[in-house]
Structures are given as structure tokens and as C-alpha cells.
Amino acid sequence: MTDGPVPRRRRADARRNVDALIEAARKVFDTSGVDAPAKEITDLAGVGVGTLYRHFPQRSDLVKAVVETGIDEVADAGPALAGAYGPGEALTRWIDRYTELLGTKRGLASALHSGDPAFAGLPGYFMQRLGPTLAALLEAAVTEGALRDDVGAEDLLHAVAQLCQPVPGRGPEHGRRMARLLVDGLRRVDGPGPPGRRPEPPIARGAGSS
Amino acid sequence: MTDGPVPRRRRADARRNVDALIEAARKVFDTSGVDAPAKEITDLAGVGVGTLYRHFPQRSDLVKAVVETGIDEVADAGPALAGAYGPGEALTRWIDRYTELLGTKRGLASALHSGDPAFAGLPGYFMQRLGPTLAALLEAAVTEGALRDDVGAEDLLHAVAQLCQPVPGRGPEHGRRMARLLVDGLRRVDGPGPPGRRPEPPIARGAGSS
């Protein structure tokens, strides 16, 4: 039903240009906001405007691609961090990456909440990609005994996202600090805390049986 | 210091046009979003573009005026409702008006959260205008014994605003329902509830000694 005759592969230069455009758009959005002139993006990507509009007929398509790429990267960072660090440290670092994503969305947030139907699928994509990633990190930390086991991945994603909402008086650093605080609150005082900032002296309570 | 020589009063036609522009902008924003072409607004208001730009040099000025007008209307509705209905009913109706305001902000919300310094003063204006209004309504209902007395006006404003935050899957009706629920939760089971929906039979608990 869905598998029509695949016409041909996409050409290599086309793929290169799409990647270059997304990368350029990410930088420009971050610097000049989502409403930055298209030319700024095409110049940075080193392509003509025609190329931009062929691959992204609507501006929202480009915005969506940038956001999805950002989400993908953070999701992919999960397994990588889990491989490189212990469960507790991996979790901390991943949350940092996540708040970073929420922070760079700065300019994008307004676009996302604009009610434009083009973005309707994004929240779903967000949860679908990040939920399992965080769930795996949490589970590892819980198994190791470093973390309480009564918080779900999606709840945590939501909570951190809320904390990172820009507050008029505060800078963007505020959300990250609050998020760290929240995650620290999840740690078991008797578990292996993150290096260098272990909380209160351990209370004897049958340290992690792993 | 602040009172220089007041040059003259604003001309009547100017005031008329400003009002017409705000009214038109409100409709257009609601229909086509905040990014609607300026001409759409000026046409609806029946003025030239020059007039728009004279009174609202920046687009954010117009947005701000629309929001403030909305806030003012809801604030002014407080005393009016208090005069026309009993305390409990007045409160319910006012909260409905308030959720309506939060709902129409739909298109505006993205602009408000954009971090544009032009909107920095709005949250303050919001609280300053609506806080006392709701406080008066609450106090009347508490005095009458219809309401618990342990919730502050600003907290309630915040809470309802949170509940009305658009959630991806839900429609705009969702927030209003949640808000009604919240307010119903404030009612004293032994007090005179709103007509036609008195809650559970009173639980003997030493009916308010106040």
C-alpha cells in the first residue's frame, strides 16, 4: 500500500545541501531568531535561495527540520553517554544536554506554540524520541541504586521543560540550575552520587546491592 | 520631574481611530494570528496605514495595547459581576471571563513569550490589574461563607493560567473545564454553592467557626 515504486535515490549533492541548510538554519535561528531573512541562511549554507525553497517549500518545514534534528541529537546522545559514564553521571550529563536543547529552542518556542498545524506532530515526536532514551538512563540509575524509582521518564521530561520556561526576570541559566536541582533531588542519599558533589554523609541503609 | 507642560489634549478623532485599531487588531489577531498583514487591520478599522504607524510605531505596541485592553475589560468586569450576582455566582462568572481571556491570547501567547523586552511590563500589569479584582471577589465569597479562605488571589490567577496552558492533545475547552473544577474545589461543602450544582452532602466537620 505504502510502498510505491521507489523512483530513485536522492542525489548526494541534494543530501549535502539539505544538511548544510539545516546546520546553517540552526545557527542563524540561534543568532538572529526564527524570523531571520532566508538569505542569511542560504549564504551561510553556501547555496542559492532556490535550493532552500525546493527542499523546504514552507518556512515551517525548515523550522521543523531544525527542531527534529536537535531532538534526534539529544536522543542519540543517550546511549553514547550511557556507554561512556556511570549511570548517575550519564543521567546528569544527558539532562544538561536536554536543557541545552530546551534553551536553544528559545527563538523557536514561540513558533512552536503558534498553533501552526505544521508543528502539530512535533510534541509527539519529542516524547517518542526522548521518552525511551531518558527511560533507559533512569532505569540504569535506579538499578544501580543511585536513584529513587518513583519518577517516570515522561513526567521528568515535562517537569524539566516547565522549569526551563523562560521567566521574565531570569536569564536562560536559571532553568538549567533548577533542572539540576530537580535531578539532584531524585538521587538516593545512600547511592553513588555524581563525582565531586556527593550529598550528605551516607545513611546506612543497605547500599546498592548490585 | 515627570510632569512637563502638558501640551494639549489628544484630538477626538485620534482617540476614535486608536480604539478602532485596537478593536480591529483584536479581531484580526484572533482570526489570522499576530503576524497578519497590517493592511488587514487598517482596512477593518477603516483608516490608512499611516494612522496605524503613527499610533503604534512598533508592532509590539499594538500587540501590547490589545492585550492590555483585554486585561482591562476582564478587570472591569469584576465589580460589574459583583453587583449583578451573589458572591459565589459572580466568582464563577468572572473566572469564566478570565479563562476566556487566557484562551484568546492563543495567538498572542507566542508573541508574549518571545522574550521581546517590549512585553516585559505585561506580566506586572496583568497581576496589578487582575489581582485586586479577584481578591475582592474572593473576599466577598469568603465573607459569605461560600468559600474556603486559604487561597490567595494571585495564586489562583497563576494556577488557572497554568491550567489553561494549551496541551497538544487537548482543545481550548480543556483549560476552562479544569479551571471550573479548581474553583469548585474551593467551595465550602457547607456553604451555599452555585445554583444547581451543590456538591456532595456536607461532611460533618465542625462547620466553619468563623
Next chain:
DNA sequence: GAACTATACGGAAGAGCTTTCCGGTTGAGC
């Protein structure tokens, strides 16, 4: 109520951004 003046109006013009379109170019398969 007539004259005067500061204030305000409307819309044309200028500038910039978005989007379309098409001749020329290039990657992929044979």
C-alpha cells in the same frame, strides 16, 4: 461664528524579504 494653528489623516513611494521560475549544471546508472 470665523480665523488660526497644532494635530492628525491618507496613501504614494521606497526598501526589503519571500517565493517562483527556468536555463544551465551535475551526479548516477548503463
Next chain:
DNA sequence: GCTCAACCGGAAAGCTCTTCCGTATAGTTC
């Protein structure tokens, strides 16, 4: 190496925003 579909770049058309200035009018004074 040849062929063709896919792709590229940038000129040009179409919109929108913003400024500017000649004209109109509300408010004031006599």
C-alpha cells in the same frame, strides 16, 4: 563516455513594512 533525470543558482515578480508629506480637521481664540 553517454544520457537523462535530478538538482542548482540567481534573476525577477509579488508582498509587506515603513516612511514621508501634502491635505484635512478638531479645538481654541477673539
